[in-house]
Every structure is written in structure tokens, then in C-alpha cells.
Amino acid sequence: MRKFLLFTLIGIVLLSVNASATSRDSLLKVLRSEVAKIKTYDWQKDKEIAALRLKLNSHKSSGLEDRYNAVLGLFEAFKDYRFDSTFYYAQQLVSISRQLNDSRRLAENRLRLGRTLISSGMFKETFDCLREINPAVLDRELKKSYYILYSWAWSDLSKYNADRFYAPEDRGKKFRYLDSAIALTDNGSFEQLILKAQQDPGEGPHPSRFYIELMNRRLSEHEKAMVVTGLSRYRKGDEKVSLLAIAAINDIRTSTYRAQAMLDLGNTLLEQGKVNDAYTFLQLAMEQANKFGARMQRYQVARLLSVVSAERDMMAQRERQRFLIVLSSVIVITIIIGLVGFIVFVQLKKVRAGELVIRENNRLLAQQNTKLWEEGRIKEEYIGFFFGELSRHIVKLDKLKNNLQRKVKSGSVDEALRQLDKVDIHAERRELFHTFDQIFLKLFPDFVEAVNAMLPEEDQLKPKTAGTLTTQLRIFALMRLGISNNEMIAAILEYTVSTVYTYRFRLRSKALIPADEFEQRIMGIKLAAD
Structure with missing residues (x-):
């Protein structure tokens, strides 16, 4: 159940930055794009600060209360942005509190000054500031801030010492x-849960349940960055990089x-061996530390x-060594290849001469094979056609012969003559042409379209019935x-020779292509594939 909640949490966090940024690389890409917008975000911040400064200037002649509120606004605007300005306005708040003779505000602003000092890594000054505060006079809210600041100071001091003697005591x-x-x-x-999350180490690699509870809430960008940064301490590898990238984006x-x-x-990427990426983000971390003035982070x-x-x-040294080795190898190999290439070139000239002869012979052979295949296919179709037609006519003549013999033997000569009159030679020829057309169009289904493509639209040959040919098309089909x-x-x-010649000449003269190419194109119409 804990693992399920953790995976759900990470999914929610990733979606909050960019719906498509679901991997480590895509999140780093988003981070780089946000780095390019830093000046825009800072411009918006500076615009907000400029407005607050105008407000402060307008209250110079006003009462201390109005001036206090204006200075407090500037302190809040600067507290995560610039140390020197934050420090200046914290001192101003302390000074105005003394002038107002307000002990609570004085204690509160000394705490603000202490938070400002520790954020810059000034440990001694922070503890000096805390010692000036009497916790007995603090109310509940200020006492809580007082304890949080002490916890923060000892935590950072333990990280700075990072030894076996002082660090454990500081952490205690x-x-x-x-x-x-x-x-x-x-x-x-939120304050209670984030403090408990820092207090609760979790179970092994699993984060404190308080982080899970926090991520189920609506958080500000800054709060989300705090939670995700805390979560990252429990994760490893790409998952940790993704969480820290989200926190950096929100920052x-x-x-x-x-x-x-x-x-x-940057530290996590360095541990993973991604040195170039680590260098990029550590440089950005240094820029952030310099802009704020955080001594601890700079260190x-x-x-x-x-x-x-x-x-x-x-x-870089290893790359140079590899480059020199590769370069030396390339030079040696180039010399060897050059010698081998010269020998091969001489041999290739001889081979190419032979290849040209072979290629030309193969081309002629391929043309001949195509022609033989077409002729064989045509012969196969039309031999079958004519055998079928001959067989049909033989059967028909045999029936006619037998009928006539019976009529003549029985003395019905007139009946025999009437039966002979029923034989329609023209119908038989039409049937022959129709069968011819069907077989031809089976072999050359694109024949009509191919011929018409070479003719103007008004002179194109369009059969009256699908699957048949016109007389002119039939002439060129035979060709x-x-x-x-x-x-x-x-x-x-069954036409005259002059009629056939006239049809051929007339169609050639109407063609869109030169007349001497027309019939060559006809012969080039492809046989249908099997």
C-alpha cells in the first residue's frame, strides 16, 4: 500500500509541471527551458518590488505604522530573492519596532533577522541574534518560530561541520x-506536517507518511518545491533527478x-556519472547562490x-587520448586503404568493362524474355480461343449435317433449305468478334485507356458496350x-485493304504524339500481370 501511494504521489507531482514531462529527460528539458525564462521571472519580481518601493516612498512622511507595513512588504518580497536587501529591511523592521516600543514586533523581527542570517550561512550571527531574544516573553506563534529557527541553525551547522564529533550533537x-x-x-x-516530515525519517527507502499527506493537498509553487525536495532525499536514480528537477523548476x-x-x-547527477549535466546545473546553483548571497551554498x-x-x-584528457589513437589508426588505415584502393581501381576498370557487356546482354535478354512471355501468353489464350471456336463450329456443323441428311432422305428438301436459311453468318461473325474482344481485353485491360490517352478528347474511341472494342480499336488490337x-x-x-489503311492513317494523324511513334506506343502497351 505504501509503494502504491508513493507511485501515485510521484505521478501527481510530474503532472503538475507538464502533462507530457513524464520522464527524467523531459523534465530536465523543461528545466532548461525555464532557465531561459529566468530574466522574465526576475523582471516580474523586480516589477513587484518597484511597486512596493514606491509605496514605501509614499509613506516617508506618514506614521511609523504605515512605514512599518511598507517595509514588511519589501522584506517578504526579498526574503528568498536577495540577501543584502532582505538583511537591510530586516534591520529596518527591528529599528521601527524599537521606535514603536512594540516588544512583540521587536522579537518577531529579530527572528526575521535571524532567518535572514542563517539563510546566508552566517551561523555565529544567527546564534547571537537568537540569544538576544528572551523566549519567556514570546507568545505561542513567536515561540514556534523561535524553535524552528534554532532547529534550522543547528541543522545547517551539522551539515557544515559534517564530522563525527560535532555533527551528531548538532543534529540532536x-x-x-x-x-x-x-x-x-x-x-x-502545512507547517506541522512539513516539520513532522523532517522529524520522521520514514522506513528505509520509503518517505515519511507526512510527505504523502502533504502531496494530497493544494500547495503553492514554493510549498510544492519544499515537499518535493524533501521527498527526493528518499529516492535514487532517475526518480530522484525527476523530483529535484520539479523543485528547481518551481524555484x-x-x-x-x-x-x-x-x-x-547537480550533486545527484554527479553521483550518477552525468558529469556534463552536473556541471551545467551546479553552475546554475552557483549563480543562484551568488544572486542571493548564500555563503553556505557558495561553499x-x-x-x-x-x-x-x-x-x-x-x-577531456581521455577524449584527447582516444582522439589521438583514433587519428593514428585512421592515418595508417587510410594509407593501407589507399594502396589497396589503387590496386582495386585498376582491377575494377577491367571488371566494369566486362560488366557493361554483361549488363547490355542482360538487358537484351530481359527484353527478349518479356517478348517471349507476352507472345507465349497471347498464343496460349488465342490458341485456346480458336480451338474452342473450331470445336463449337464442328459440333454445330455436325448437327446441321445430320439434320439435313434426315430431311433429304425423307424427301423434305424444302424443309432442308429453310433450315439452311436459318444459318446467320453475320451473327456468327459478331459472336466471333465479341469473343475476340473479351479475350483481348482480358490480356490488355488498359488497352482502350492507353489508346485514348494518345488522342484528343473529341477523337477518343469509346466502345458502346463495356468489354468490347470498336472497329478501329480492333484493328490496332490485331496489330x-x-x-x-x-x-x-x-x-x-472482312474489310477492304484500303479501309484498314484509311483507319490506321486517320488515327495516326489525330494522335497527340508524332505519327511515327503512335504505333510504336501501341506495341508498347503492357500485358496484364498474372
Whole structure:
């Protein structure tokens, strides 16, 4: 169940940045695109700050209360954006609180000053600021902030020391103050859950249940970045990179420069051996630290950048060595190939001469084979056709002969003559032509379209019935079958030789192509594939 909730959580987080950014690479691509918009986001932030400064200037002659509120607005605008301005306005808030003689506000603003100092890595100054505050005079809300600031200071100090002697003691103090802060938070509030999530280490690789609970809520961009950064401490590999990329994206969109996400992302990529990506994002982390003025982050990034730079130098050295080895190999191979190539070139000239002869012979052979195949197919179809027609006529003549013999033997000569009159030679010839047309169009289904494509629209030959040929088409159909002699065509179709010649000449003269090419194109009409 815990694993299911975790996967659901990560899915929700990824969707919140970009519906299509579901992988590590796509999230890093989104992050790079957001880096390109940093100036736009900063411009919006500076525009907001400029408006607040105008408001402050308008209250210079007003009462301390109005000036206090204007300074507080600027402090809130700068607190994650620029350390020096945040520090200046925190001091202003402390000064105005003294002038107002407001002890609560004075304590509250000393806490703001302490948070500003620790965000820049100024540990001694932070503890000095905290010591000036008497916790006994603080109300519940300020006491909670007081304990949170102490917990934060001891936590960062333990990270800075990072040794076996001081760091464990510092972490112990962190958790003691964290317990005190949690006791003063409202039940179910974001503040309580995020503090409990920091306090609860979770179970092995699984994050605290408080992170899961937080992700089921509607969070601001900054709150989401805090939660995702915390979650990333429990994940490894691409999943951790994805979570940190989301946090870094939200930091950029909110112009948050004191955040840790970009630094953690660069460190994680370095651990995965992605040195170039690590260098890119650590450089961005250094820019963030410099813009805000975070000393602790500058120290951490500088330490990692030195490692990355050394690794990049080693990679560059290895690349140079590989390049020299490859270059030497290429030169040697090029010389060998050049010698072999010269020998091969000489041999190829001889081979190509032979290939040209073979290719030409193959072309002629292919043409001959195509012609033989067409002739064989045509002969096969028409031999079958004529055998069928002859068989039909023989059977018909045999029936006629037998009927006539019976009529003559019985003395019915008139009846025999009437039966002979019923024989319609023209109908038989029409049937012969119809069968011829069907077989021809079976062999050459595109014949009519191919012929008409060579004629103007008004002179195109269009058979009255589908599957038949006109007289002119039939003449050229016989030509396509190899019967080009006008006398033989005239004998088959029962026309005069001059009629056949006239039809051929008339169609050639109307063609859209030169007359001497017309009949060549007719002979080039392809036989239908089997």
C-alpha cells in the first residue's frame, strides 16, 4: 500500500509541471527551458518590488505604522530573492519596532533577522541574534518560530561541520528544538506536517507518511518545491533527478534563489556519472547562490564544482587520448586503404568493362524474355480461343449435317433449305468478334485507356458496350497481337485493304504524339500481370 501511494504521489507531482514531462529527460528539458525564462521571472519580481518601493516612498512622511507595513512588504518580497536587501529591511523592521516600543514586533523581527542570517550561512550571527531574544516573553506563534529557527541553525551547522564529533550533537539539538516547534503548530497545518516530515525519517527507502499527506493537498509553487525536495532525499536514480528537477523548476518560477534544489540536482547527477549535466546545473546553483548571497551554498557548490571540473578535465584528457589513437589508426588505415584502393581501381576498370557487356546482354535478354512471355501468353489464350471456336463450329456443323441428311432422305428438301436459311453468318461473325474482344481485353485491360490517352478528347474511341472494342480499336488490337499486315487484318475483319489503311492513317494523324511513334506506343502497351 505504501509503494502504491508513493507511485501515485510521484505521478501527481510530474503532472503538475507538464502533462507530457513524464520522464527524467523531459523534465530536465523543461528545466532548461525555464532557465531561459529566468530574466522574465526576475523582471516580474523586480516589477513587484518597484511597486512596493514606491509605496514605501509614499509613506516617508506618514506614521511609523504605515512605514512599518511598507517595509514588511519589501522584506517578504526579498526574503528568498536577495540577501543584502532582505538583511537591510530586516534591520529596518527591528529599528521601527524599537521606535514603536512594540516588544512583540521587536522579537518577531529579530527572528526575521535571524532567518535572514542563517539563510546566508552566517551561523555565529544567527546564534547571537537568537540569544538576544528572551523566549519567556514570546507568545505561542513567536515561540514556534523561535524553535524552528534554532532547529534550522543547528541543522545547517551539522551539515557544515559534517564530522563525527560535532555533527551528531548538532543534529540532536536540531531535533529537540524541532519537537518543541511541532508542539506549538496547529493540528493538520502545512507547517506541522512539513516539520513532522523532517522529524520522521520514514522506513528505509520509503518517505515519511507526512510527505504523502502533504502531496494530497493544494500547495503553492514554493510549498510544492519544499515537499518535493524533501521527498527526493528518499529516492535514487532517475526518480530522484525527476523530483529535484520539479523543485528547481518551481524555484525558478517563483524567483527563489536561496533554495537547495538546483544544488542537490547537480550533486545527484554527479553521483550518477552525468558529469556534463552536473556541471551545467551546479553552475546554475552557483549563480543562484551568488544572486542571493548564500555563503553556505557558495561553499557547497564550489566544493562540488572543483570535483566536477577535475572529472571534466580527466574526461577531456581521455577524449584527447582516444582522439589521438583514433587519428593514428585512421592515418595508417587510410594509407593501407589507399594502396589497396589503387590496386582495386585498376582491377575494377577491367571488371566494369566486362560488366557493361554483361549488363547490355542482360538487358537484351530481359527484353527478349518479356517478348517471349507476352507472345507465349497471347498464343496460349488465342490458341485456346480458336480451338474452342473450331470445336463449337464442328459440333454445330455436325448437327446441321445430320439434320439435313434426315430431311433429304425423307424427301423434305424444302424443309432442308429453310433450315439452311436459318444459318446467320453475320451473327456468327459478331459472336466471333465479341469473343475476340473479351479475350483481348482480358490480356490488355488498359488497352482502350492507353489508346485514348494518345488522342484528343473529341477523337477518343469509346466502345458502346463495356468489354468490347470498336472497329478501329480492333484493328490496332490485331496489330498489338503481332498482325501488322493490312491484307491479313482486312481478311480477318472482312474489310477492304484500303479501309484498314484509311483507319490506321486517320488515327495516326489525330494522335497527340508524332505519327511515327503512335504505333510504336501501341506495341508498347503492357500485358496484364498474372
